[in-house]
Amino acid sequence: MVEKKIQKPVTDEFYVRPQGAWKMMKAAQSLHQMVYIYGVSGSGKTSFVADFLARKRYLYLSLAEAGMEKVTVLSEDQEELPQIIVLDDLHSLESTEDRSICGRLIEQLAKRKDLWVILISRAQIPKWLKTVYVQCTMLTIGEEELYLSESEQELYFNKWEICLTNAAAERLRRLGYGHPLYLRIAAMRLKAIPKLDKESDRAEEELRAIEVSREDFWDYLEIHVYDQWNLEQQEFLEMLSIVEVFDLQMAQQITKKEEAGSLIQKAQEIGNFILEWRENEKSMYKLRQPMRYSMQRRLLAKYSKEYVKELYYNAGSSYELQGNIKEALKMYEACDSEEGISRILIDNMRKNPAAGEYFELKHYYLALSERRIRESVELMAGMSMLQSMLLNEEESERWYQELKLFASEKSGGVKRAAEARLLYLDIALPHRGIISMTDLLKHAGLLIAERKMILPEFSVTSNMPSMMNGGKDFCEWSRRDRELAKKIGTIVSLVLGKYGKGLVNLALAESSFEKGADDYEVASLASSGRMQAESGGKSEQVFVAVGILAQLSVLNNRMDDAVAMISSFRQVAERDAPKLLPNINALSARLDLYAGRIREVSLWLKEAPDEDMEFNGMERYRYMTKVRVYLATGRKEKAILLLDKMRYYAEKAHRTYIRIEVDLLIAIALYRLKREGWQERLQQAVTMAEDYHFVRILTREGAALWELLKADTVTWNKEEFKKRVLSECRQEAEFYPAYLKEKQEGNVLLSDKALTILRLQSEGLSVEKIAAQIGLSKAGVKYYNQESYKKLGVNNKAAAVMEARNRGLL
Numbered sequence: 001m002v003e004k005k006i007q008k009p010v011t012d013e014f015y016v017r018p019q020g021a022w023k024m025m026k027a028a029q030s031l032h033q034m035v036y037i038y039g040v041s042g043s044g045k046t047s048f049v050a051d052f053l054a055r056k057r058y059l060y061l062s063l064a065e066a067g068m069e070k071v072t073v074l075s076e077d078q079e080e081l082p083q084i085i086v087l088d089d090l091h092s093l094e095s096t097e098d099r100s101i102c103g104r105l106i107e108q109l110a111k112r113k114d115l116w117v118i119l120i121s122r123a124q125i126p127k128w129l130k131t132v133y134v135q136c137t138m139l140t141i142g143e144e145e146l147y148l149s150e151s152e153q154e155l156y157f158n159k160w161e162i163c164l165t166n167a168a169a170e171r172l173r174r175l176g177y178g179h180p181l182y183l184r185i186a187a188m189r190l191k192a193i194p195k196l197d198k199e200s201d202r203a204e205e206e207l208r209a210i211e212v213s214r215e216d217f218w219d220y221l222e223i224h225v226y227d228q229w230n231l232e233q234q235e236f237l238e239m240l241s242i243v244e245v246f247d248l249q250m251a252q253q254i255t256k257k258e259e260a261g262s263l264i265q266k267a268q269e270i271g272n273f274i275l276e277w278r279e280n281e282k283s284m285y286k287l288r289q290p291m292r293y294s295m296q297r298r299l300l301a302k303y304s305k306e307y308v309k310e311l312y313y314n315a316g317s318s319y320e321l322q323g324n325i326k327e328a329l330k331m332y333e334a335c336d337s338e339e340g341i342s343r344i345l346i347d348n349m350r351k352n353p354a355a356g357e358y359f360e361l362k363h364y365y366l367a368l369s370e371r372r373i374r375e376s377v378e379l380m381a382g383m384s385m386l387q388s389m390l391l392n393e394e395e396s397e398r399w400y401q402e403l404k405l406f407a408s409e410k411s412g413g414v415k416r417a418a419e420a421r422l423l424y425l426d427i428a429l430p431h432r433g434i435i436s437m438t439d440l441l442k443h444a445g446l447l448i449a450e451r452k453m454i455l456p457e458f459s460v461t462s463n464m465p466s467m468m469n470g471g472k473d474f475c476e477w478s479r480r481d482r483e484l485a486k487k488i489g490t491i492v493s494l495v496l497g498k499y500g501k502g503l504v505n506l507a508l509a510e511s512s513f514e515k516g517a518d519d520y521e522v523a524s525l526a527s528s529g530r531m532q533a534e535s536g537g538k539s540e541q542v543f544v545a546v547g548i549l550a551q552l553s554v555l556n557n558r559m560d561d562a563v564a565m566i567s568s569f570r571q572v573a574e575r576d577a578p579k580l581l582p583n584i585n586a587l588s589a590r591l592d593l594y595a596g597r598i599r600e601v602s603l604w605l606k607e608a609p610d611e612d613m614e615f616n617g618m619e620r621y622r623y624m625t626k627v628r629v630y631l632a633t634g635r636k637e638k639a640i641l642l643l644d645k646m647r648y649y650a651e652k653a654h655r656t657y658i659r660i661e662v663d664l665l666i667a668i669a670l671y672r673l674k675r676e677g678w679q680e681r682l683q684q685a686v687t688m689a690e691d692y693h694f695v696r697i698l699t700r701e702g703a704a705l706w707e708l709l710k711a712d713t714v715t716w717n718k719e720e721f722k723k724r725v726l727s728e729c730r731q732e733a734e735f736y737p738a739y740l741k742e743k744q745e746g747n748v749l750l751s752d753k754a755l756t757i758l759r760l761q762s763e764g765l766s767v768e769k770i771a772a773q774i775g776l777s778k779a780g781v782k783y784y785n786q787e788s789y790k791k792l793g794v795n796n797k798a799a800a801v802m803e804a805r806n807r808g809l810l
Contacts, residue, residue, distance in 0.1 A: 009050040009060065009088075014187070016156040017051050018044075021145040025052050028139045034110055036119045036133070039143025040272050040288065041225045042181025042217075045120050048146055049086055058084035064092035068101060083115060090121035090129075091270050099128040110136040122271035143272060147178035160187045165199060168206035175214055179290075185220070186213035218294040225271065226294070236263045237273075237287065238302070241295035242331075243315050245286045253318040254311060309335035316340050325357065329364055342372060342379070349382030352428075354459035354471070354540070355579065358386050359616050374402060377414070381421035381456075385429065389617055391652045393431045400425055423447075424456045427495075430617070433654030434472055438488060445491035458496050460503065461540045463580050464621045465547025465587055467503070468510050468657060475656040475692055481511040501537025505529035506544050513548055516695035516724055523552060539577035543569065547587060551700070554594060555728075557735045562591055582607070586625040593628055594702070596738025596802050601629045611642050617649055620658065627665055631704065632740045636669045643669070660688045660697055668704050672742060679713045686714050690721050698725050702732030704740035737799050750791060750809060754784045759810055761785075762801045 028035045037045050059082050087106070093099050109117045110132055125133050125140065132138065148156060150173060157164060164172070168190075176182040189209040196202040226234060239255045240246060251260040264285060267274045273291045277284055287295065299308060316331030317340075325344050332340035341364055348356045358365075365379075365386055373379045380403040387396035400422070407418035426432075427440050444455060461470035468474050477484055485504050493500030506529035513522045530545030546569045553562035566588055573580045589604040608626045609619040623646060630639035643666050650658040663685035670678035689697050698705060706729050716722035732739070750758070753774065760770045771781045789795055792803040804810045 009046045011047045011051045011054075014156060014159045014184070015047060015051055016148060016152050016159065018048065018146050018148055018152060020149075021048060021141050022052065024139065024141055024145065029116060032113065032116050034117045034119070034132075034136050034138045035141060036121070036125055036129075036138050037141045037146075038121045038124055038272055039146055040122060040291075041221060042179065043143040044146045044180035045143075046088055047180070049088075049118055049120065053084060053086070056084055057082050058086055060086045060088065062088040063102070064089035068098050081115065084118070085109060085115055086118045086120065088120040090119055090126070091123045099126075103128050103132065107132050107135075123269050124272055126269050146180065148180065148183065149178060153178055153183060156183055157187060157190075160191055162187060162190050164190070165203040165206055167203045168210060171207055171210050175210065179217075181220065182213065182217045182290075185216045186210055189213045189216070217290065218297065221291070221294055222298070226298075229270065233263060233266060233270075234298075236260070237267060237291075238295045238299040239311055241287060241292050241299055242308075242311055242334075243327075244292075245284055247282055247284055250315070250318045250322075251285070254314045256314070309337075311335075313337055313340065320344060326360070329361065333364070338368075338372065342368070342376070345382070346376055346378045349378040349385075350456065352457045352459040353385060353389060353618065354462045355457065358382070358389060359618055362386060362390070373399075374406070377403065377406070377418045377421055380406065381425060384425055388429045388431045391431070391617070391649065393652070396429060396431060400429075420455055424458075428458060428471070430472065430653045434474060434476060437472075438484070441488055441492055441495055444495045445488075448494055455495065458499055459540060460496060460499055461544055462618060463540060463543075464583050465543050465550075466510060466621075467507050467544055468514065469655070470544075473653075473655045473657055474507075475694075477507075478511040478514065478692060478694075481508055498536065498538050499541065501535065502529035502532030502541050502545070505532065506541060506548070509548050510544065513552065514696050515693045516728070519552060519556065523549060526552075539573060539580060543573070543577075543580050543584070550587065550591070551696070554591065554736075555696075555700075555732070559591065559595060563588075566591070583621050586622045589625055589629065593632055594736040594739045596736075596741060596799075598632060601632065605629055611645060615645055615649070617653060620646070620649065620655075624658070624661060624665075628740060631665070631668060631672070632742065634742050636673050639669045640666060656688070656692075657697070660685050660694065663688070664698065664701060664705065667708060668701070668740070671708055678708070679711075682708055683714055686716070686725075690717055693721065695721070695724055695728065699728040699732055702729060702736055702739045705729055706733040737794070737796075738802055741793070750788055750804070751784075754788045755804075755809060757781055757784050758788060758801055758804050761797055762805075762810060 025035065027033075037049065039045050087102075090102070093102055106117065106119065106129065109115055119129075119138075124142075125138070153173065154169075172183075172186060176186065186209065189212060190206060193202070193205045193209060196205065226237075236255055236257065240251060243250065243254065246254070248261050248264070251264060252258060257263065264274060268276065273288050275286050275288065286292075299311075312331045312335035316328045316335070316337065319325070319328035319331060320340070320343075325348065329341060329344055332344070345361065345364055345368070348358070348361060350356075353359075365383065368379065373383055380399050384396045384399035384403065387393075387399060403418055403422060403425075407415055407422060410418060423440070423444055427437065427444065448455065459471050460467050464470050468478060485508055489504040493503055496503060505525045509522050509525035509529060512518075512525065526545045526548040530542055530549075533539075533541035533545065546565055550562040550565050553559070553565070566584065570581070570584050570588075573584055585604060585607065589601050592600040592604070605626065608629075609616060609622055611623060611626070623642060627639045627642050627646070630636070630642065643662050646658060647662045647666075649655065650662060663681045667678045667682035667685060670676075670681065686698065689695075709726060709729060753776075756774060757770055760773065765773070767778050767781050770776075771778045774781075776784075785797070785800070788804075789800050792800050794800045794803050801810070
């Protein structure tokens, strides 16, 4: 006979019910649907059930306290059961026999239509309950649903008669996430603070109490949860706390435990402390953050520094094997392993700057001792390259000389490796420009042909859709493009290896496009180069072809073709060349600018590099895209500040193309700010572009530049060049009137009727049909149109519809 006395858990006077979970329980009760509630210790599972069932008759049974005897009796005495059954602490069942008995009982109870069963556990639904879960369509309420929302937290502290300062409330939300136990501990600490007159003093005391409460929370979990586990489980999780995310293989490598899989499963069953998800067809895990902090604290307190360093080294080795060098370096740095750090940095230096992580890892490179750098050919060459990228010419040349001295003192294979790196630097160092580049390439080609040297990998594009403005600035070569193609084209292809596939045709295509050559000729060269690059070459070169062909489509008012082309190539890059994706997205953002899609470019701006944090010359394509976005969104001063940085970079790195772009865009910004000096900047840009016969660097700015050119302040040296630029620029302004068109500040308010007319226009209806449909005269429709155009800052129907969409009005 089941004991009739109902054992009810109780809630305290300060309890606040989580409304989301409450609504879920109400829905389950109405359907008599079995409920499974889970969450870590202190997340309020039992209190929530006690609150929900406060005025109801139910049987409560804690499996941790009652043991299996009560469960056995319960299974034999089902006729006299109350209509609501609560089984708590399912996670406490460890033996296979106990789980089997409990599983059969729950399955029997689930079949009873007159019973409502509520199960409570610290862990998610275990495997031994999965059959019941599937058969009974069990409702699950996780701990996130039990956490208190911001408004519920405020209500909770009101019950305690605590009024928090804004700083304290924000800190509490960020540290506790609304965890009920943490909030209770914090409330007790905060209630004990004496009254203070100054708000700043009170805020300081509250913040201190909140931090101490976190320590109290960890202490509670250690005593009431973690210390109850067996020692092997504790040690296993302590060791894993040094990493944020891990898979089974990493867990085995860090802990040196072959049974890591069963220990992970055990941790999941005894409490919801390990999160699991699938990534690339592999199970990934992470410790919940509060638990991880607590485990880290235990790890440092229990073990020697040498033991902890060994764990970090194991983690570093695991990350290194996975190719995750940034995380590997963090682990090696934590255990002071200069050997591990050097090994990764040397391997990274064997790649070209576009493929490697030079700038991203500069912290580690600059922290290396000079002694360690001088021991490695790769590190000396890499430091010369890195310092050049950082615009430190003197330091770059110093390391070049160190490598040169090293080569002079060595013999055999080491000497040849050093000499190969020196020749590579002669060709590739950014600050040297392309001085003597022709002779250097001929020399390199000869050595490679005679098998006397193997050069490191080059990148002509630096992951940008250009070779002329790619790894180096090759504007000067554009003057003699066809002559150089015949003279050194074969040699360059030989020196560059896979990067040389399609190079000659693509270089000619880009040079011809910039100089305004015949469209068919440009497209033919770009397509041929693309096919060559796709046949054993590099995706970087294919990106150049895509960039040229997309620009050609835009120039001829075929925006849809350009968008489709880039979209298709993005899918290829996601699989084969993910390092191209940032610049592919930047190219897409430039197309959005032509179409006036300000919402889209504003979203892109969130992924753009932050020039105020640190300037990285490898991001030049995205920086110049960002400048255009600044102009389109009215942030002219921000545009000028970034352009000033780009001008300095262009001068130091001998970047003619960027110099022209910078002067051109600064002229536009100054013109819009109504400041003096825009004519001089515009003249400089036009004169330089004219000198190289670069038509497209000017005309691609379309509507933004046309406003300036109409002022007729520019002096032209070549009448033919002038006519071509003016004609094409005016045409682009007509094709894309919204390009870089500055958005008016403030919200635009259009009447319902005006919006209806715009909406009907966007659907292709004529003025006559619109007038008939909404009961207005043709003159009335035209009046509304003119008012809408004025408010939106446009002058035609197509632009009005586009602007209204950009502003979210349609």
